[in-house]
Amino acid sequence: MKKIHLEPSSTFSSLYLHFPFCETKCHYCDFYSLAASRTQEKDKDRFAQALKNEVILWLDSISSLETIFLGGGTPSMTAPSTIEWIFESLLKENKIHETTEWNMEVNPSSVDIKSLTHLGKLGVNRISMGVQSMNPVELKILGRVHDPKQVHSALESIIKSGIPEISVDVICGVPGQTLQSLEKTLKVLTKYPITHLSCYLLTLPSHHRMAKDLPNDDTQLEHLLFINDFLQNIGFEHYEISNFCRNSKKAQHNMNYWKGKSYLGLGPSAHSYDPRTQTRWKNYSSIHRYADFIEKNEFPIEWTEALTPSQVELEKWLLALRLNEGFPYAWLEKKAQKQKAEQFLRENLLEIHPDDSNRLRPTPRGYALNDLLIQSLST
Numbered sequence: 001m002k003k004i005h006l007e008p009s010s011t012f013s014s015l016y017l018h019f020p021f022c023e024t025k026c027h028y029c030d031f032y033s034l035a036a037s038r039t040q041e042k043d044k045d046r047f048a049q050a051l052k053n054e055v056i057l058w059l060d061s062i063s064s065l066e067t068i069f070l071g072g073g074t075p076s077m078t079a080p081s082t083i084e085w086i087f088e089s090l091l092k093e094n095k096i097h098e099t100t101e102w103n104m105e106v107n108p109s110s111v112d113i114k115s116l117t118h119l120g121k122l123g124v125n126r127i128s129m130g131v132q133s134m135n136p137v138e139l140k141i142l143g144r145v146h147d148p149k150q151v152h153s154a155l156e157s158i159i160k161s162g163i164p165e166i167s168v169d170v171i172c173g174v175p176g177q178t179l180q181s182l183e184k185t186l187k188v189l190t191k192y193p194i195t196h197l198s199c200y201l202l203t204l205p206s207h208h209r210m211a212k213d214l215p216n217d218d219t220q221l222e223h224l225l226f227i228n229d230f231l232q233n234i235g236f237e238h239y240e241i242s243n244f245c246r247n248s249k250k251a252q253h254n255m256n257y258w259k260g261k262s263y264l265g266l267g268p269s270a271h272s273y274d275p276r277t278q279t280r281w282k283n284y285s286s287i288h289r290y291a292d293f294i295e296k297n298e299f300p301i302e303w304t305e306a307l308t309p310s311q312v313e314l315e316k317w318l319l320a321l322r323l324n325e326g327f328p329y330a331w332l333e334k335k336a337q338k339q340k341a342e343q344f345l346r347e348n349l350l351e352i353h354p355d356d357s358n359r360l361r362p363t364p365r366g367y368a369l370n371d372l373l374i375q376s377l378s379t
């Protein structure tokens with residue numbers, strides 16, 4: 001059995017649960033998820049039992065929860081009564097509170113008012129919906145199963161259910177996508193009372209059949225800057241490289257990742273991190289392998305990794321350059337780092353933080369050219 005080196009005081013207040021089932025497999029997806037055509041009811045039951053037992057295996061290391069994230073896959077394909085059953089031990093031990101941010105990912109084609117109302121009563125207070133685009137052609141290119149009409153009706157159901165926070169995911173850099181279609185997607189979605197929008201640039205491995213159709217670097221940059229301007233002009237804060245919020249409603253669970261804090265990931269393929277021991281580990285990416293271990297009362301861990309000092313230093317920069325909080329000037333210890341930062345300030349890739357002149361942060365252009373900043377400043 002794989003051992004994880006945990007301090008006796010190592011407890012987790014951020015929990016991720018991975019639900020690996022989807023209606024179909026989207027063309028660009030590299031998450032561990034299985035299409036409905038490849039799954040049987042007995043696999044789903046075996047998974048649910050294993051996940052419930054994995055929660056129990058870890059129960060003593062789970063403290064009062066600040067955030068919970070149900071991701072996948074498509075967690076909304078699992079019945080709310082099954083989710084409630086999986087959470088039984090956490091609910092019984094009062095690990096979930098009114099202040100816990102409890103987020104669940106849903107797809108427009110797999111939510112209805114009845115299940116949302118049930119989830120809201122259970123404690124789910126944030127929905128993150130994979131919309132990706134409001135253009136039917138782009139949705140087809142991406143291999144999504146829903147259409148724009150289903151997005152409208154899903155958003156109306158979420159609002160009606162009373163779940164207070166709504167986040168939507170959008171994809172840019174889709175082959176053939178224009179600024180006009182991007183603008184339409186953003187306009188339609190931001191008319192709803194959403195509090196948060198994530199916008200990811202489509203990236204594909206070079207051997208992917210669609211890789212040759214991706215827009216070039218200049219077009220990608222143009223699209224990223226357009227999204228930033230559009231959302232900032234209507235009151236969204238660009239607080240992380242791919243994330244925007246209204247009324248300061250940042251995604252607390254993800255902020256936890258980006259601040260390098262601890263998190264416990266349960267379910268197949270889930271990752272965990274304990275900064276006290278600087279250790280990361282990952283569960284097996286197979287529901288059956290995963291369940292085999294849990295059924296023997298063992299942790300289903302595929303690998304663990306103790307970060308080296310240079311990995312810790314690189315992570316420090318990777319995380320700081322994602323956030324609009326930026327980093328303290330004092331981090332620029334070497335002459336070469338200082339020179340690079342001065343150059344980036346001149347090139348409008350970095351700026352002095354408006355609320356703290358001792359900090360630097362990426363500009364919208366700097367976010368778009370983030371790899372260059374990381375490469376230059378982390379060495």
Ligand code: SF4
Nearest residue numbers: 022025026029072073
């Ligand atoms: S819905 Fe999400 S997890 Fe499922 S296949 Fe599509 S991108 Fe992947």
